[in-house]
Amino acid sequence: MNINATLLAQAVVMIVFVAICWRYIYPPILSVMQEREKKISDGLEAAKKADDSLEEAKLAFDKELNQAKSEAAEILEKANTRASQIVGDASKKAESEAEKIMASASTAIENETNKAKEELREQMSDIIIDTTQKILGDEISKEKHEAILKKAAEEL
Amino acid sequence: MAKELTTESYIQHHLTNLTCGKTPDGWTCDPYKVDQMGFWAFHVDSLFWSIALGALFIFVFKMAIPKTSDSNSAPTGAQNFVEMCIEFVEDNVQSLFGSIKNTLIAPLALTVFVWILLMNLMDLVPVDFLPVLAGHLAYLFAGESVEWINSPESFYFKVVPTTDPNITLGMAFAVFILTIYYSITVKGVKAFIAELTLHPFGKWLIPVNFVLEMVNFIAKPISLGLRLFGNLYAGEMIFILIALMLFFSSIPIGILGFGLHLVWALFHILIVALQAFIFMALTIAYLSMAHETEEH
Numbered sequence: 046m047n048i049n050a051t052l053l054a055q056a057v058v059m060i061v062f063v064a065i066c067w068r069y070i071y072p073p074i075l076s077v078m079q080e081r082e083k084k085i086s087d088g089l090e091a092a093k094k095a096d097d098s099l100e101e102a103k104l105a106f107d108k109e110l111n112q113a114k115s116e117a118a119e120i121l122e123k124a125n126t127r128a129s130q131i132v133g134d135a136s137k138k139a140e141s142e143a144e145k146i147m148a149s150a151s152t153a154i155e156n157e158t159n160k161a162k163e164e165l166r167e168q169m170s171d172i173i174i175d176t177t178q179k180i181l182g183d184e185i186s187k188e189k190h191e192a193i194l195k196k197a198a199e200e201l
Numbered sequence: 202m203a204k205e206l207t208t209e210s211y212i213q214h215h216l217t218n219l220t221c222g223k224t225p226d227g228w229t230c231d232p233y234k235v236d237q238m239g240f241w242a243f244h245v246d247s248l249f250w251s252i253a254l255g256a257l258f259i260f261v262f263k264m265a266i267p268k269t270s271d272s273n274s275a276p277t278g279a280q281n282f283v284e285m286c287i288e289f290v291e292d293n294v295q296s297l298f299g300s301i302k303n304t305l306i307a308p309l310a311l312t313v314f315v316w317i318l319l320m321n322l323m324d325l326v327p328v329d330f331l332p333v334l335a336g337h338l339a340y341l342f343a344g345e346s347v348e349w350i351n352s353p354e355s356f357y358f359k360v361v362p363t364t365d366p367n368i369t370l371g372m373a374f375a376v377f378i379l380t381i382y383y384s385i386t387v388k389g390v391k392a393f394i395a396e397l398t399l400h401p402f403g404k405w406l407i408p409v410n411f412v413l414e415m416v417n418f419i420a421k422p423i424s425l426g427l428r429l430f431g432n433l434y435a436g437e438m439i440f441i442l443i444a445l446m447l448f449f450s451s452i453p454i455g456i457l458g459f460g461l462h463l464v465w466a467l468f469h470i471l472i473v474a475l476q477a478f479i480f481m482a483l484t485i486a487y488l489s490m491a492h493e494t495e496e497h
Contacts, residue, residue, distance in 0.1 A: 053374075
Protein backbone atom coordinates (compact mmCIF):
# COMPACT_ATOMS: atom_id res chain seq x y z
CA MET A 46 0.00 0.00 0.00
CA ASN A 47 2.80 2.36 -0.79
CA ILE A 48 2.23 5.56 -2.61
CA ASN A 49 4.08 5.12 -5.87
CA ALA A 50 3.99 5.95 -9.55
CA THR A 51 0.59 4.25 -9.82
CA LEU A 52 -0.82 7.57 -8.64
CA LEU A 53 0.64 9.46 -11.57
CA ALA A 54 -0.35 6.73 -14.00
CA GLN A 55 -3.92 6.79 -12.72
CA ALA A 56 -4.04 10.58 -13.02
CA VAL A 57 -2.90 10.31 -16.63
CA VAL A 58 -5.39 7.50 -17.35
CA MET A 59 -8.17 9.57 -15.85
CA ILE A 60 -7.30 12.60 -17.93
CA VAL A 61 -7.27 10.42 -21.04
CA PHE A 62 -10.69 8.92 -20.27
CA VAL A 63 -12.18 12.31 -19.42
CA ALA A 64 -10.79 13.70 -22.66
CA ILE A 65 -12.31 10.83 -24.67
CA CYS A 66 -15.65 11.31 -22.95
CA TRP A 67 -15.48 15.09 -23.41
CA ARG A 68 -14.53 14.84 -27.07
CA TYR A 69 -16.36 11.79 -28.40
CA ILE A 70 -19.00 10.50 -25.99
CA TYR A 71 -20.82 13.34 -24.29
CA PRO A 72 -21.60 15.83 -27.08
CA PRO A 73 -23.28 13.39 -29.52
CA ILE A 74 -25.50 11.88 -26.82
CA LEU A 75 -26.39 15.28 -25.43
CA SER A 76 -27.19 16.67 -28.87
CA VAL A 77 -29.45 13.70 -29.63
CA MET A 78 -31.20 14.25 -26.31
CA GLN A 79 -31.61 17.97 -26.86
CA GLU A 80 -32.83 17.43 -30.39
CA ARG A 81 -35.42 14.95 -29.18
CA GLU A 82 -36.42 17.25 -26.34
CA LYS A 83 -36.99 20.03 -28.84
CA LYS A 84 -38.92 17.72 -31.13
CA ILE A 85 -41.14 16.59 -28.27
CA SER A 86 -41.84 20.10 -27.07
CA ASP A 87 -42.55 21.16 -30.65
CA GLY A 88 -44.85 18.19 -31.00
CA LEU A 89 -46.69 19.05 -27.81
CA GLU A 90 -47.08 22.62 -28.93
CA ALA A 91 -48.35 21.48 -32.32
CA ALA A 92 -50.80 19.14 -30.60
CA LYS A 93 -52.03 22.01 -28.45
CA LYS A 94 -52.42 24.18 -31.52
CA ALA A 95 -54.26 21.42 -33.31
CA ASP A 96 -56.51 21.03 -30.28
CA ASP A 97 -57.22 24.74 -30.29
CA SER A 98 -57.95 24.82 -34.01
CA LEU A 99 -60.17 21.77 -33.62
CA GLU A 100 -62.08 23.60 -30.93
CA GLU A 101 -62.32 26.63 -33.18
CA ALA A 102 -63.43 24.49 -36.09
CA LYS A 103 -66.06 22.88 -33.90
CA LEU A 104 -67.37 26.28 -32.85
CA ALA A 105 -67.39 27.46 -36.45
CA PHE A 106 -69.09 24.26 -37.48
CA ASP A 107 -71.77 24.68 -34.81
CA LYS A 108 -72.30 28.27 -35.84
CA GLU A 109 -72.60 27.38 -39.51
CA LEU A 110 -74.88 24.49 -38.70
CA ASN A 111 -77.19 26.70 -36.64
CA GLN A 112 -77.22 29.31 -39.34
CA ALA A 113 -77.96 26.72 -41.97
CA LYS A 114 -80.73 25.32 -39.80
CA SER A 115 -82.34 28.69 -39.28
CA GLU A 116 -81.97 29.47 -42.97
CA ALA A 117 -83.56 26.18 -43.84
CA ALA A 118 -86.42 26.87 -41.46
CA GLU A 119 -86.90 30.32 -42.98
CA ILE A 120 -86.89 28.91 -46.48
CA LEU A 121 -89.34 26.25 -45.46
CA GLU A 122 -91.65 28.82 -43.94
CA LYS A 123 -91.44 30.98 -47.02
CA ALA A 124 -92.10 28.00 -49.18
CA ASN A 125 -95.08 27.05 -47.08
CA THR A 126 -96.46 30.55 -47.26
CA ARG A 127 -95.86 30.68 -50.95
CA ALA A 128 -97.41 27.31 -51.46
CA SER A 129 -100.50 28.15 -49.50
CA GLN A 130 -100.70 31.42 -51.37
CA ILE A 131 -100.41 29.59 -54.67
CA VAL A 132 -103.00 27.08 -53.60
CA GLY A 133 -105.29 29.89 -52.42
CA ASP A 134 -104.83 31.80 -55.64
CA ALA A 135 -105.37 28.69 -57.68
CA SER A 136 -108.53 27.71 -55.83
CA LYS A 137 -109.88 31.27 -56.09
CA LYS A 138 -109.10 31.27 -59.77
CA ALA A 139 -110.67 27.87 -60.16
CA GLU A 140 -113.76 28.99 -58.31
CA SER A 141 -114.13 32.08 -60.41
CA GLU A 142 -113.47 30.04 -63.51
CA ALA A 143 -116.03 27.53 -62.42
CA GLU A 144 -118.50 30.33 -61.75
CA LYS A 145 -117.77 31.79 -65.14
CA ILE A 146 -118.19 28.44 -66.80
CA MET A 147 -121.40 27.90 -64.89
CA ALA A 148 -122.61 31.31 -65.83
CA SER A 149 -121.80 30.86 -69.47
CA ALA A 150 -123.28 27.38 -69.38
CA SER A 151 -126.53 28.64 -67.89
CA THR A 152 -126.60 31.45 -70.44
CA ALA A 153 -126.08 28.96 -73.18
CA ILE A 154 -128.77 26.74 -71.76
CA GLU A 155 -131.16 29.69 -71.58
CA ASN A 156 -130.32 30.64 -75.12
CA GLU A 157 -130.80 27.10 -76.28
CA THR A 158 -134.04 26.90 -74.40
CA ASN A 159 -135.25 30.19 -75.90
CA LYS A 160 -134.20 29.06 -79.30
CA ALA A 161 -135.92 25.75 -78.84
CA LYS A 162 -139.01 27.59 -77.59
CA GLU A 163 -138.90 29.91 -80.62
CA GLU A 164 -138.58 27.01 -82.97
CA LEU A 165 -141.24 25.15 -81.18
CA ARG A 166 -143.50 28.20 -81.35
CA GLU A 167 -142.88 28.56 -85.05
CA GLN A 168 -143.43 24.92 -85.72
CA MET A 169 -146.47 25.02 -83.52
CA SER A 170 -147.92 27.89 -85.48
CA ASP A 171 -147.17 26.06 -88.69
CA ILE A 172 -148.77 22.92 -87.36
CA ILE A 173 -151.74 24.89 -86.15
CA ILE A 174 -152.10 26.64 -89.46
CA ASP A 175 -151.67 23.39 -91.35
CA THR A 176 -154.20 21.70 -89.17
CA THR A 177 -156.62 24.65 -89.36
CA GLN A 178 -156.21 24.79 -93.18
CA LYS A 179 -156.94 21.11 -93.37
CA ILE A 180 -159.96 21.67 -91.18
CA LEU A 181 -161.22 24.80 -92.79
CA GLY A 182 -159.98 24.20 -96.18
CA ASP A 183 -158.46 27.00 -97.97
CA GLU A 184 -160.52 29.56 -96.08
CA ILE A 185 -157.67 30.44 -94.10
CA SER A 186 -154.30 31.16 -95.51
CA LYS A 187 -151.14 32.03 -93.93
CA GLU A 188 -150.98 35.26 -95.69
CA LYS A 189 -154.46 36.39 -94.58
CA HIS A 190 -154.04 35.61 -90.95
CA GLU A 191 -150.56 36.56 -90.62
CA ALA A 192 -151.36 39.05 -87.96
CA ILE A 193 -153.53 36.74 -85.95
CA LEU A 194 -150.90 33.91 -86.09
CA LYS A 195 -148.19 36.16 -85.00
CA LYS A 196 -150.27 37.32 -82.08
CA ALA A 197 -151.03 33.76 -81.10
CA ALA A 198 -147.43 32.68 -81.38
CA GLU A 199 -146.43 35.54 -79.14
CA GLU A 200 -148.98 34.49 -76.60
CA LEU A 201 -147.69 30.91 -76.56
CA MET B 202 7.45 -23.03 -1.37
CA ALA B 203 3.73 -22.88 -0.76
CA LYS B 204 3.14 -20.97 2.42
CA GLU B 205 0.84 -22.31 5.06
CA LEU B 206 -2.54 -20.60 4.85
CA THR B 207 -3.11 -18.62 8.00
CA THR B 208 -5.57 -15.88 8.82
CA GLU B 209 -2.82 -13.35 8.61
CA SER B 210 -1.44 -14.55 5.32
CA TYR B 211 -4.96 -14.70 3.87
CA ILE B 212 -5.66 -11.09 4.76
CA GLN B 213 -2.19 -10.03 3.71
CA HIS B 214 -2.66 -11.74 0.38
CA HIS B 215 -5.86 -9.86 -0.27
CA LEU B 216 -4.35 -6.52 0.60
CA THR B 217 -1.22 -6.77 -1.49
CA ASN B 218 -1.07 -5.37 -4.99
CA LEU B 219 0.65 -6.93 -7.92
CA THR B 220 3.50 -4.44 -8.08
CA CYS B 221 5.87 -4.06 -10.94
CA GLY B 222 8.79 -1.70 -10.78
CA LYS B 223 12.42 -1.09 -11.39
CA THR B 224 14.93 -2.68 -9.06
CA PRO B 225 18.72 -2.48 -9.36
CA ASP B 226 18.45 -5.81 -11.25
CA GLY B 227 15.94 -4.46 -13.78
CA TRP B 228 12.16 -4.48 -14.10
CA THR B 229 10.31 -7.14 -12.11
CA CYS B 230 7.00 -7.90 -10.44
CA ASP B 231 8.51 -10.00 -7.68
CA PRO B 232 6.58 -9.20 -4.49
CA TYR B 233 9.72 -9.74 -2.41
CA LYS B 234 11.55 -6.97 -4.18
CA VAL B 235 8.90 -4.28 -3.76
CA ASP B 236 11.03 -2.58 -1.12
CA GLN B 237 13.78 -2.02 -3.67
CA MET B 238 11.48 -0.42 -6.23
CA GLY B 239 11.03 2.94 -4.57
CA PHE B 240 8.60 5.40 -6.10
CA TRP B 241 8.78 4.14 -9.67
CA ALA B 242 6.59 1.11 -9.19
CA PHE B 243 3.17 0.43 -10.60
CA HIS B 244 0.26 -1.48 -9.14
CA VAL B 245 -0.44 -3.41 -12.29
CA ASP B 246 -3.65 -5.02 -11.01
CA SER B 247 -5.20 -1.70 -9.95
CA LEU B 248 -4.23 -0.05 -13.20
CA PHE B 249 -5.46 -3.03 -15.22
CA TRP B 250 -8.91 -2.97 -13.66
CA SER B 251 -9.06 0.79 -13.70
CA ILE B 252 -8.27 0.92 -17.42
CA ALA B 253 -10.48 -2.06 -18.23
CA LEU B 254 -13.46 -0.54 -16.45
CA GLY B 255 -12.81 2.88 -17.92
CA ALA B 256 -12.71 1.27 -21.35
CA LEU B 257 -15.95 -0.56 -20.55
CA PHE B 258 -17.54 2.78 -19.67
CA ILE B 259 -16.34 4.36 -22.92
CA PHE B 260 -17.41 1.29 -24.92
CA VAL B 261 -20.91 1.08 -23.47
CA PHE B 262 -21.56 4.79 -23.86
CA LYS B 263 -20.10 4.81 -27.36
CA MET B 264 -22.33 1.89 -28.37
CA ALA B 265 -25.36 3.66 -26.97
CA ILE B 266 -25.02 6.61 -29.32
CA PRO B 267 -27.54 6.07 -32.11
CA LYS B 268 -25.72 5.33 -35.37
CA THR B 269 -28.02 7.44 -37.44
CA SER B 270 -28.60 10.64 -35.58
CA ASP B 271 -32.34 10.57 -36.09
CA SER B 272 -34.15 11.65 -32.99
CA ASN B 273 -37.42 10.43 -34.42
CA SER B 274 -37.26 6.96 -33.00
CA ALA B 275 -37.81 6.46 -29.30
CA PRO B 276 -34.61 5.58 -27.42
CA THR B 277 -34.30 1.94 -26.47
CA GLY B 278 -32.26 -0.26 -24.14
CA ALA B 279 -28.73 0.94 -23.56
CA GLN B 280 -29.55 4.38 -24.91
CA ASN B 281 -32.18 4.83 -22.20
CA PHE B 282 -29.70 3.86 -19.52
CA VAL B 283 -27.02 6.14 -20.88
CA GLU B 284 -29.43 9.05 -21.20
CA MET B 285 -30.59 8.44 -17.63
CA CYS B 286 -26.97 8.69 -16.45
CA ILE B 287 -26.41 11.84 -18.46
CA GLU B 288 -29.58 13.44 -17.19
CA PHE B 289 -28.56 12.63 -13.61
CA VAL B 290 -25.15 14.19 -14.15
CA GLU B 291 -26.62 17.21 -15.95
CA ASP B 292 -28.99 17.81 -13.03
CA ASN B 293 -26.16 17.69 -10.52
CA VAL B 294 -23.93 19.92 -12.60
CA GLN B 295 -26.81 22.36 -12.99
CA SER B 296 -27.47 22.54 -9.27
CA LEU B 297 -23.82 22.69 -8.17
CA PHE B 298 -22.32 24.64 -11.01
CA GLY B 299 -25.14 26.98 -11.80
CA SER B 300 -24.94 29.06 -14.89
CA ILE B 301 -21.18 28.96 -15.44
CA LYS B 302 -20.57 27.63 -18.92
CA ASN B 303 -17.90 24.99 -19.06
CA THR B 304 -18.33 22.08 -21.42
CA LEU B 305 -15.74 19.96 -19.65
CA ILE B 306 -17.49 19.74 -16.30
CA ALA B 307 -20.40 17.50 -17.27
CA PRO B 308 -18.32 14.93 -19.20
CA LEU B 309 -15.80 14.98 -16.36
CA ALA B 310 -18.52 14.38 -13.80
CA LEU B 311 -20.06 11.62 -15.93
CA THR B 312 -16.73 9.86 -16.38
CA VAL B 313 -15.86 10.15 -12.72
CA PHE B 314 -19.25 8.90 -11.58
CA VAL B 315 -19.63 5.91 -13.89
CA TRP B 316 -15.99 4.93 -13.69
CA ILE B 317 -15.81 5.02 -9.90
CA LEU B 318 -19.14 3.25 -9.71
CA LEU B 319 -17.79 0.44 -11.87
CA MET B 320 -14.56 0.23 -9.90
CA ASN B 321 -16.46 0.17 -6.62
CA LEU B 322 -18.78 -2.51 -7.96
CA MET B 323 -15.79 -4.82 -8.28
CA ASP B 324 -16.06 -4.97 -4.50
CA LEU B 325 -19.22 -7.03 -4.87
CA VAL B 326 -17.42 -9.79 -6.74
CA PRO B 327 -16.70 -12.42 -4.09
CA VAL B 328 -13.29 -11.62 -2.63
CA ASP B 329 -11.54 -14.83 -3.65
CA PHE B 330 -12.93 -15.28 -7.15
CA LEU B 331 -10.66 -13.22 -9.30
CA PRO B 332 -7.47 -13.33 -7.20
CA VAL B 333 -7.52 -17.13 -7.11
CA LEU B 334 -8.38 -17.35 -10.79
CA ALA B 335 -5.61 -14.93 -11.68
CA GLY B 336 -3.17 -16.76 -9.41
CA HIS B 337 -3.88 -20.11 -11.03
CA LEU B 338 -3.75 -18.68 -14.55
CA ALA B 339 -0.43 -16.99 -13.79
CA TYR B 340 0.98 -20.18 -12.30
CA LEU B 341 -0.28 -22.17 -15.25
CA PHE B 342 1.18 -19.96 -17.94
CA ALA B 343 4.19 -18.39 -16.27
CA GLY B 344 4.92 -20.71 -13.37
CA GLU B 345 7.94 -22.24 -15.05
CA SER B 346 9.37 -19.27 -16.85
CA VAL B 347 9.06 -16.66 -14.12
CA GLU B 348 11.10 -17.34 -11.08
CA TRP B 349 8.96 -15.65 -8.44
CA ILE B 350 5.63 -17.30 -9.45
CA ASN B 351 6.27 -20.53 -7.63
CA SER B 352 2.69 -21.20 -6.57
CA PRO B 353 -0.75 -19.76 -7.35
CA GLU B 354 -0.61 -17.99 -3.99
CA SER B 355 2.58 -16.12 -4.79
CA PHE B 356 0.79 -14.12 -7.47
CA TYR B 357 -0.98 -11.19 -5.88
CA PHE B 358 -4.00 -9.73 -7.56
CA LYS B 359 -6.12 -7.04 -6.01
CA VAL B 360 -9.41 -6.59 -7.80
CA VAL B 361 -10.95 -3.36 -6.50
CA PRO B 362 -8.97 -0.39 -7.81
CA THR B 363 -10.63 2.06 -5.44
CA THR B 364 -9.20 0.20 -2.43
CA ASP B 365 -5.80 1.32 -3.65
CA PRO B 366 -4.98 4.81 -2.36
CA ASN B 367 -2.84 5.39 -5.43
CA ILE B 368 -5.88 5.12 -7.63
CA THR B 369 -8.17 7.36 -5.57
CA LEU B 370 -5.45 9.92 -4.87
CA GLY B 371 -4.44 9.76 -8.53
CA MET B 372 -7.96 10.76 -9.55
CA ALA B 373 -8.07 13.41 -6.86
CA PHE B 374 -4.73 14.63 -8.19
CA ALA B 375 -6.17 14.93 -11.71
CA VAL B 376 -9.09 16.91 -10.30
CA PHE B 377 -6.59 19.05 -8.37
CA ILE B 378 -4.68 19.82 -11.55
CA LEU B 379 -7.91 20.80 -13.28
CA THR B 380 -8.82 22.99 -10.32
CA ILE B 381 -5.50 24.83 -10.57
CA TYR B 382 -5.81 25.09 -14.35
CA TYR B 383 -9.26 26.64 -14.19
CA SER B 384 -8.37 28.86 -11.24
CA ILE B 385 -5.57 30.34 -13.29
CA THR B 386 -7.38 30.55 -16.62
CA VAL B 387 -10.68 31.85 -15.28
CA LYS B 388 -9.51 34.14 -12.48
CA GLY B 389 -6.04 34.95 -13.74
CA VAL B 390 -2.76 34.27 -11.97
CA LYS B 391 -2.94 37.46 -9.93
CA ALA B 392 -6.40 36.80 -8.51
CA PHE B 393 -5.50 33.20 -7.82
CA ILE B 394 -2.37 34.15 -5.86
CA ALA B 395 -4.30 36.89 -4.10
CA GLU B 396 -6.90 34.34 -3.08
CA LEU B 397 -4.18 32.16 -1.58
CA THR B 398 -2.35 34.93 0.24
CA LEU B 399 -4.70 37.76 1.21
CA HIS B 400 -7.13 35.70 3.28
CA PRO B 401 -8.16 35.60 6.02
CA PHE B 402 -5.95 38.22 7.69
CA GLY B 403 -5.26 40.85 5.07
CA LYS B 404 -2.01 41.80 3.43
CA TRP B 405 0.09 42.27 6.60
CA LEU B 406 0.07 38.59 7.42
CA ILE B 407 0.70 37.10 3.99
CA PRO B 408 2.86 34.17 5.19
CA VAL B 409 0.23 33.12 7.73
CA ASN B 410 -2.52 33.50 5.17
CA PHE B 411 -0.55 31.47 2.66
CA VAL B 412 0.04 28.61 5.07
CA LEU B 413 -3.62 28.51 6.10
CA GLU B 414 -4.94 28.74 2.56
CA MET B 415 -2.43 26.17 1.35
CA VAL B 416 -3.57 23.70 3.96
CA ASN B 417 -7.14 24.38 2.91
CA PHE B 418 -6.23 24.07 -0.76
CA ILE B 419 -4.29 20.84 -0.49
CA ALA B 420 -6.67 19.24 1.99
CA LYS B 421 -9.38 19.20 -0.67
CA PRO B 422 -7.82 16.69 -3.08
CA ILE B 423 -6.35 14.62 -0.28
CA SER B 424 -9.65 14.33 1.54
CA LEU B 425 -11.37 13.66 -1.80
CA GLY B 426 -9.06 10.73 -2.53
CA LEU B 427 -8.84 9.36 0.97
CA ARG B 428 -12.60 9.45 1.54
CA LEU B 429 -13.21 7.13 -1.39
CA PHE B 430 -10.25 4.96 -0.49
CA GLY B 431 -11.23 4.69 3.19
CA ASN B 432 -14.82 3.73 2.52
CA LEU B 433 -13.99 1.11 -0.06
CA TYR B 434 -10.98 -0.23 1.81
CA ALA B 435 -13.08 -0.71 4.93
CA GLY B 436 -15.81 -2.37 2.89
CA GLU B 437 -13.32 -4.72 1.27
CA MET B 438 -11.79 -5.45 4.66
CA ILE B 439 -15.14 -6.49 6.05
CA PHE B 440 -15.74 -8.75 3.05
CA ILE B 441 -12.37 -10.37 3.71
CA LEU B 442 -13.15 -10.84 7.40
CA ILE B 443 -16.54 -12.36 6.59
CA ALA B 444 -14.87 -14.63 4.07
CA LEU B 445 -12.50 -15.71 6.84
CA MET B 446 -15.51 -16.91 8.83
CA LEU B 447 -16.14 -19.45 6.10
CA PHE B 448 -12.64 -20.89 6.06
CA PHE B 449 -11.25 -20.69 9.54
CA SER B 450 -14.07 -21.59 11.87
CA SER B 451 -16.79 -24.08 12.59
CA ILE B 452 -19.67 -24.82 10.27
CA PRO B 453 -22.35 -22.80 12.14
CA ILE B 454 -20.18 -19.69 12.04
CA GLY B 455 -19.49 -20.41 8.41
CA ILE B 456 -23.23 -20.46 7.71
CA LEU B 457 -23.63 -17.24 9.64
CA GLY B 458 -20.87 -15.91 7.40
CA PHE B 459 -23.02 -16.53 4.33
CA GLY B 460 -25.85 -14.51 5.84
CA LEU B 461 -23.52 -11.73 6.89
CA HIS B 462 -21.97 -11.69 3.47
CA LEU B 463 -25.37 -11.16 1.89
CA VAL B 464 -26.32 -8.43 4.34
CA TRP B 465 -23.02 -6.62 3.97
CA ALA B 466 -23.13 -6.93 0.17
CA LEU B 467 -26.60 -5.37 0.11
CA PHE B 468 -25.48 -2.60 2.40
CA HIS B 469 -22.32 -2.14 0.40
CA ILE B 470 -24.30 -1.44 -2.77
CA LEU B 471 -25.37 1.75 -1.02
CA ILE B 472 -21.79 2.69 -0.18
CA VAL B 473 -20.63 1.87 -3.69
CA ALA B 474 -23.16 4.21 -5.29
CA LEU B 475 -22.93 6.84 -2.57
CA GLN B 476 -19.15 7.15 -2.70
CA ALA B 477 -19.19 7.39 -6.48
CA PHE B 478 -21.81 10.12 -6.20
CA ILE B 479 -19.88 11.99 -3.48
CA PHE B 480 -16.71 11.92 -5.51
CA MET B 481 -18.60 13.29 -8.49
CA ALA B 482 -20.40 15.97 -6.49
CA LEU B 483 -17.19 17.14 -4.83
CA THR B 484 -15.37 17.18 -8.16
CA ILE B 485 -18.06 19.46 -9.53
CA ALA B 486 -18.01 21.58 -6.38
CA TYR B 487 -14.23 22.05 -6.39
CA LEU B 488 -14.27 22.99 -10.05
CA SER B 489 -17.10 25.42 -9.52
CA MET B 490 -15.05 27.01 -6.71
CA ALA B 491 -12.23 27.39 -9.21
CA HIS B 492 -14.63 29.42 -11.35
CA GLU B 493 -15.88 31.69 -8.59
CA THR B 494 -14.16 35.02 -8.55
CA GLU B 495 -15.93 36.73 -5.68
CA GLU B 496 -14.30 37.06 -2.29
CA HIS B 497 -15.40 34.68 0.40
